Amino acid sequence: MRRGGSLARQALLVRVGRRNSETGRAATATRAEVIYTGPEPVGSSPAVPAPVAPPAALDEESVPGTIPLLPGAHTMARRASFALVNACTLSSLGLGLLAIFLAMEGQPRIAAGCLVACVAFDGLDGALARKLGVASPFGAQMDSLADMCSFGLAAPVVVYASLVHEVPQSAAALACALVAGCAAIRLARFNVSPKDGRFFCGVPTTMAAAVLALAVLIGLPLPGMAVLAGVALLAFAMVSSFPYAKLARIVKLPPWLWLLPVVGALLQPRMTFVLVVATYLVSGPILWVRAKRA
Template identity: 40%
Template sequence: MNHKVVIPNAFTLANLLLGILSLVYTMDGNFRLAAVMILLSMVLDGMDGKVARKLDVASPFGKELDSLSDLVSFGVAPAILVYAAQMYEPYGIVGLIIALIFALCGAVRLARFNILNISTHFLGIPITVAGPLMAIFTLVSDHLPTLFFPVSMLLLAGFMISNIKIPKI
């Protein structure tokens, strides 16, 4: 067994750990720290694939682990964060439904990404962009109108499952 494979998977699991911590901080009402955990997850997510390719240990297992981690860190955690911090009070059940739609569209986007194996572009906005955007919006929420959150969450959910071609950088 190639022990180098552990290194990129450690980055992926750290991404997942930060996503889970974001959920815990959201439950504790520490929304700023929850948003920061999502942004730190983004940094780790950007590193795991690069490390795997550099060490020549990219694998189907790593790809699946990455998607599962991304669903938590960039789908579920931002959805729950934005619901708790911005949409619970003014929107109630409607806000919850919007948050659920965001997380579900993120799951569909990741599943589609895994089976299409397109190397030239992304189909729809990556969940790794949508989730961190919602975290950033939460950090600057004092400067945004209340209606911004449900609208942006629905738009990003739709863009994640859209057929928009986004070039890979």
């Protein structure tokens, strides 16, 4: 009886030991899964993930898909040159805004003088950008926006202020709105079109604004409706496909051709201005016909 009881007690101890060992293995496996969830390499201990370092600060040139404001090396000299060029662009914008204020105060001639200064600064910023080597897509877009404000908005406002007492207000407003709309189309088309080193496609907005400003500044001896017709013609010339020579080609004309407008400006400056502008506007269709025949 004692021997049978000892045998039963040993069998019970064996079953309890097996159950405890299985429980221990399950706990160990569970603890291993908590520490390392991936497949365990053969012959190595479970790997612990390394701590992730915080992302480093990114500048505008290291972020994919961004265009730096100033391409190339960012030295102090190039930064100063870049700031100078953009200061000229902002000066043109500020003078255009001043021209609007002066036109609203009933001083269109002084406002026209501000527009002439806008034209000067607009030519200066491009020349400086090329000479100093800081031309950039940002500068081109900024120049285009400043041109729209100064030449596409300020110029027609000044023209409206100078003609509002001579022609019907609705006619003056329509002609000036036409100038603003055509200037926007002209600038947008210029930004997306391939560039030609010899000719403009249509009259550039800068030249159109210069013509309008000088017309107000010198006071043309023409009826108000005739001036409005010229304003509308100039607006359509901006969006035309006629080729107009750039200034670099105009200055290369024979000297005797320059003598005629110089003498005319001394004798009859107003009529000489009208003839010079009309000749330039007619030159576009003439060049277009010659190109078609060639």
